[in-house]
Amino acid sequence: MEKEKHNFLEFAYQLYKTMKTNEISLVYEGEVTQEITKTFTALTEKNLSKSAESNTVQKKVFNVMVECLQNISKHADGLSEDDEDRRGIVMVSKGDDTYKIITGNIIKNERVEGLQETLELINSLDKKGLSDLFKQQIREASLSEKGGAGLGLIDIAKKTGSKLSYQFKELNEQVSFFILTSTIRRN
Amino acid sequence: MEVINIKGTDDTPNVILDKDSGQFEISGRSLPEDVNQFYEQILDWIDEYAKDPNDRTEFNFKLEYFNTASSKIILDILLKFEEIVEDGKEVVIKWHYEEDEEDMLEAGEEYSDIVEIPFDYLPYVDED
Numbered sequence: 001m002e003k004e005k006h007n008f009l010e011f012a013y014q015l016y017k018t019m020k021t022n023e024i025s026l027v028y029e030g031e032v033t034q035e036i037t038k039t040f041t042a043l044t045e046k047n048l049s050k051s052a053e054s055n056t057v058q059k060k061v062f063n064v065m066v067e068c069l070q071n072i073s074k075h076a077d078g079l080s081e082d083d084e085d086r087r088g089i090v091m092v093s094k095g096d097d098t099y100k101i102i103t104g105n106i107i108k109n110e111r112v113e114g115l116q117e118t119l120e121l122i123n124s125l126d127k128k129g130l131s132d133l134f135k136q137q138i139r140e141a142s143l144s145e146k147g148g149a150g151l152g153l154i155d156i157a158k159k160t161g162s163k164l165s166y167q168f169k170e171l172n173e174q175v176s177f178f179i180l181t182s183t184i185r186r187n
Numbered sequence: 188m189e190v191i192n193i194k195g196t197d198d199t200p201n202v203i204l205d206k207d208s209g210q211f212e213i214s215g216r217s218l219p220e221d222v223n224q225f226y227e228q229i230l231d232w233i234d235e236y237a238k239d240p241n242d243r244t245e246f247n248f249k250l251e252y253f254n255t256a257s258s259k260i261i262l263d264i265l266l267k268f269e270e271i272v273e274d275g276k277e278v279v280i281k282w283h284y285e286e287d288e289e290d291m292l293e294a295g296e297e298y299s300d301i302v303e304i305p306f307d308y309l310p311y312v313d314e315d
Contacts, residue, residue, distance in 0.1 A: 151255040
């Protein structure tokens with residue numbers, strides 16, 4: 001019992017230290033809903049407005065957070081078939097040159113290939129190419145309810161001007177863990 | 188026609204649609220997850236308006252933030268006004284963007300590439 005308590009204290013301290021060293025301002029694991037999205041973006045907006053960050057960077061961080069969080073609340077899969085919660089992890093870190101928004105969520109293995117193709121397509125395009133793809137996708141989305149997959153990811157790539165960094169970790173035969181890092185330059 | 192006047196929230200915009208006074212405006216933030224629920228009455232209103240539109244419509248977009256789900260709905264709105272243009276009426280989109288906000292200006296330019304409606308781009312300076 002005593003040992004367990006000590007472990008938790010040690011964990012809390014290590015977490016605090018890691019967060020400080022890496023300038024991580026937010027860590028969350030749990031269900032991602034519109035309420036959570038609103039809370040986190042409002043919190044981040046408030047912190048940014050107190051900083052000397054340019055308006056443009058503040059807006060980009062806010063926009064990218066909204067898209068990342070809404071991607072989870074719309075598209076995340078559960079660990080099993082009867083698990084309907086849209087859960088994920090969310091981290092925001094501030095470095096000397098960049099802000100990073102890191103999100104992770106469960107995805108069914110059968111959807112990995114499609115998502116990977118979308119991500120690779122987005123990463124292969126320049127600013128003009130992204131704009132063209134966005135216009136094409138939004139037109140298709142407007143015509144059908146189903147279309148427009150990946151609009152959020154295209155928007156993140158457009159607004160950050162950085163490649164989307166991602167990883168899939170297979171957890172078992174059914175699902176993988178998808179990690180996406182969006183990088184916003186501070187200058 | 189009835190007037191739509193919706194006050195904005197943290198994640199939904201101010202909306203004014205008033206045929207008689209010629210005020211058409213969507214402003215503020217549009218970040219709802221379920222965009223259809225919020226915009227349904229607005230799209231319905233525009234469908235009704237399109238049956239007997241004013242000779243000239245100036246539609247103001249003055250958005251601070253909007254998510255990609257909203258960007259699809261904004262296109263839906265613009266496409267409805269494009270039909271009004273095709274019917275021989277005049278429509279102008281007044282696209283307001285905060286000075287130096289390239290992303291918001293570019294968003295307007297992308298829409299104007301898609302729809303056949305003239306756009307005016309109007310930079311503004313944030314008050315605070």
